[in-house]
Amino acid sequence: MKSNNYSKEEIISSLVENLLITEEYNEKEETKDILVGFGEKSIKPLVEKLGEDVGISNEREIGSVLKRIGMPCIPYIMNELYNKYLPNRYFTASLTVSEIIESIGEPAVPYLIDYICEYQVLDGREESCRRLREFVSLHEEKAVDCVLKRLSREYLNEDCWQELTSILVFLGEISVEKLFQGIININHKHIDYDDAVNIITEHDNDDAKNVLNRYLKYGSYEEKLIAARILDKFNDTDAESTIQVLYNEPESKMLYDLYNISWEELELGLMNLYEKMGYKVEKTPKNSDYGADFIATQWGSERIAVQVKHLNNTTSPSAVQEVVAAKMYYICSKAEVVSTNNFSKQAKNLADITGVNLIDRDKLKWLIEKYNW
Secondary structure, eight states: OOOOOOOHHHHHHHHHHHHHHOOOHHHHHHHHHHHHHHGGGGHHHHHHHHTSOOOHHHHHHHHHHHHHHOTTHHHHIIIIIIIIIGGGOOOTHHHHHHHHHHHHOGGGHHHHHHHHHHHTTSTTOHHHHHHHHHHHTTSHHHHHHHHHHHHTSSOOOHHHHHHHHHHHHHHTHHHHHHHHHHHHTSSOOOSOHHHHHHHHHHSOHHHHHHHHHHHHHHSOHHHHHHHHHHHHHTTOTTHHHHHHHHHTOHHHHHHHHHHHSOHHHHHHHHHHHHHHTTOEEEEOOSSOOTTOSEEEEETTTEEEEEEEEOOSSOBOHHHHHHHHHHHHHTTOSEEEEEESSOBOHHHHHHHHHHTOEEEOHHHHHHHHHHHTO
16 A cells, blocks of 8 residues: 655645634644644745635634744745735734734844835835834834844935834934934944934924933033034024033033044144154055055154044944054054044954054043143
8 A cells, every 4th residue: 555655845734724624622722733843834834824815713723823933934924924915905814913923022023124124115015014113113122223223234225214214203212312322322333423313303303302402411521512413403592502612611622623623634633643742654645545544653663554533433343454454555563543433342352353553532532632732
């Protein structure tokens, strides 16, 4: 007698069919347990059935299995079910999908944001995306972090950018806080200064001003200055006078000047600073500097390749890589990167490995005070 050799796919397909037709409770529960045991292999046939008109009760049964499988089903639901089935007709499967997503919770957020970003502009998906935005808003902090990470990617079309921005605006104060932290580099680098400021100004006045006024009252000099500048974009009547007061603080004027001078002025100032420190300074060619803006030499002592970074954002590892190349090209004994801001963790790690000296905002301020730049 010829034996029946069924593949896993055939067994799972048969189990899914049995789940939908059997009325015996114990048999139904046993079938669910077996499907859950097959794990990710059960997802495709279950989702495909969910995309058919199988009736409310069967949709619930399928949903209960997918909930138990958990996170692995989210990408498939996003790519297949929402993309293929739900946009074409409105039916209760969309409610089942919402329940599945809600049962998985926060780990689903990055996938939802990617889906919203990629598909919100296509016909028929507006309702799906609206539901997903509502779900994302339940996990505010995770959602903001995911959106900011997505915004930091190099290539985003305008529609995607607008959709991501609208999520941040919808999330209110928490996104203003995260954007502001990104500007002053407290936690992490997100998007550049101008983009962050523009997104903050798109928020509701109260949401933005509540956060900015907290920094204006309790923040450091730098935080107060940036907050006042952004408030000025809201036509805040007190912002301009606040900026002037901050500018006139003697101990803070130098830091203000550092942020407001041009890159060329900063470079010339640093060359003068190194001369005051006892170095002979040589400017590198403007269009082919090989990663160093000038070379500082102390006869019989050292020869340093120096790169200058005038940044609003955290200085990245690329600055370290460039100055290492310059050190080799100009046959220097040392390499330094001088920045008007802080250095990222990755930049610091790379500098430790390569022996590059990093002069951040605080060190630079100390040197300026010491040598009276």
